Amino acid sequence: MNGIKKKYIVYIMIFTIIIYAIVRYFNIVEGYIRSITKALMPFVAGAMMAYIINILMDAYEDLLLKRFNNKKIIRMIAIILAIFTFLLVIVLLLGIIIPQLVKILFSIMYTNPDNIKKVIVDISNNEWIDKALSMINIDINKIDVADYITKLIKSVMLSVGNVLTGVISGISGVFNTIISLFMAVVFAIYILCDKEKLSLQGDKLLRAFLPSKREWIIDTLKIFNTSFRNYFISQVKEAIILGVLLYIVMFIARLPYASSISILVGVTALIPVIGAYAGLFIGALMILTKSVQSMIIFIIVHTLVQQFENNIIYPRVVGSSVGLPGMWVIVAVTLGGSLGGVFGVMISVPVAAGLYFILKRETEKRL
Template sequence: MNTDNTSFKKFAGYALIAGAALLAVTYFDRFAALIGRLFSLVFPFILGACIAFIVHVPMAALERRFKLKRIVSLVLTLVLFAGIIVLAGVLVIPELGRTFDTLRTAFPAFIQKLVTWGNDFFSSNPRIIEWLSQIEINWDEIRNYVFGFFRVGVGSFLDSTVNAAVSAVSTIGSFIIALVFAMYILVQKEKLGFQAKKLVYAFLSKERADRFFSVASLANGTFSRFLSGQCLEACILGLMFFISMNILRLPYALMISVLVSITALIPIFGAFIACFIGGFLILMISPVQALIFVILFLVLQQIEGNLIYPHVVGTSVGLPSIWVMVAVVVGGDLMGIAGMLIFVPLCSVIYALLREQVNSRLKAAGSPLAGEPPAEDPPRRKKIRLPSRRKKGKPDESQ
């Protein structure tokens, strides 16, 4: 009787899952809209959990090292984050204003150089001018297209402005809710953790519940080490750029260094964004200095990739470099910059769990492939025997 009841429950569960999948496929548009609506409702709380996790790393360090109370360490952490933002604004905003001033004065000269180069190029290549003169242009059609675009564009611009204002207000509201939710999580994290344990152990078997919290502990440690290591590495890289650019007397040293520190939080590709922006800004002033900046960037990237990153971040995520690049590309395509930051430790957790499962299965099967791959032996140096100074048959003079 119990066997029949269990079989019926399994069949009913499978039928329910199949029916839900069929409804989701049949009414895909409505289902997608419902999922989007639910995600927009829970997004402030997801954002709040992410903020709580980021703030928890320095807050826990303050609690552990200085034996502070929870509320004191939380306030100090928030003051630290606010101070970093204010300091970055104080340092960068005046520099940004001077940069725009310089660009405003240098841009006309840059355009004049381009015009002069274009005139010289076309004067030395008359065939290109002949080819361009043969192209027929319908100016009436272009004029009608431009006027039509502006007629439609004014209405679209007003709609876009209203939508942008509504979206900005909604984003600010979501951020405030997320911040308040994050504060509640950080203040009552032990109580929430105890409630989560009760909930998991109530609905799962002890073995599965233990496995769940083991994975959660692994994910928490991996994300924390990755976040702290990446922040420290970004600060070191920005300081290196600031010192090097001041020694070489390159312009925009402070602004580019701060930009490098911010973009270096994105693994692999982040610093190249700062290189492109910084190179373009310096190019407006001096092409030679722009070339020096690019060379400096390549040198510091090699130092950072081969010396700083392995020692500061090191094996904190335990993910081979090829999978780090895959994680950054996939995460950036799915979720943008946030995906680049999240997918590296996430893939590290998946990689660690998969490695554990593979090794345990191979060990149970008695395979010699279980365990870590053997380290590559360094090439052995052949001993070079120096020829003896003594000649055959000649006695040693010291004897």
């Protein structure tokens, strides 16, 4: 017993010394943590990339195994096809969206104040907007919107200038970014090639150091893997369907930027809850440079398509794949956004779904 007590006392003393050192030399420790985090980012990005590409790779392997028997060749072909598909989708998305956003940015930067006044007049003379504002007792004629928007555009132009200056000064970091991206891709390929071997090595570590917790850890990892996999696949399906539906309706209504906005809305739909509104805002801003009437039609069209997709298609496509009630989705997204920004929003739902499933299962066991 004395030996056990002495061991715990030693552990407490070591822990206290470590805590004191971290508090006393916080700035130095923080610098080391940032350096380590920065060095590990390519490998973290590579692991995330491998997880997403692995979903595509499994689909290609299942397809190829029906026709061929050589697993090594099938593995290499599946990896090449999955990486090519992943990169192709990213390049196509960036190639379509970025030029349109740049075009819109410059059109806003060089907008003539007279054109702004014309837009305001069009808005004030629009029957739909006039009725909507009258319902909330707002008289647009009493608001000096033109002056406000002119100041806003000047502020945007100044901000854009500062951003461009920062981009120009940061061009030297492009080379480091390319190297980091290359390392991430290479690391992802290594993970995909040796995923079974890595799984066996992880199992050996658990057997050696955490034998009593092995089953619990594996079970927990399986739950979160299922949650992330189902969430990712269902969100991609939903985003594709939403983008296609919006494009068809916009094409029929002859609205401008139909393809760009549809792809943009589809991509932003991958972000739960707030994604659809972000796509609506950016799309409305893009169409506003063409016509106020078209912008109003787009807002109505987007709202109708979104409601149809949420109430008819989403339950059938996604269903209970994630298994998280709507109330907790909102809570998860809010917490995720506060802690991790856009990235936190995207991973908050599957993480919360996994925790919800574990808590629900354990509660049912105890009852």
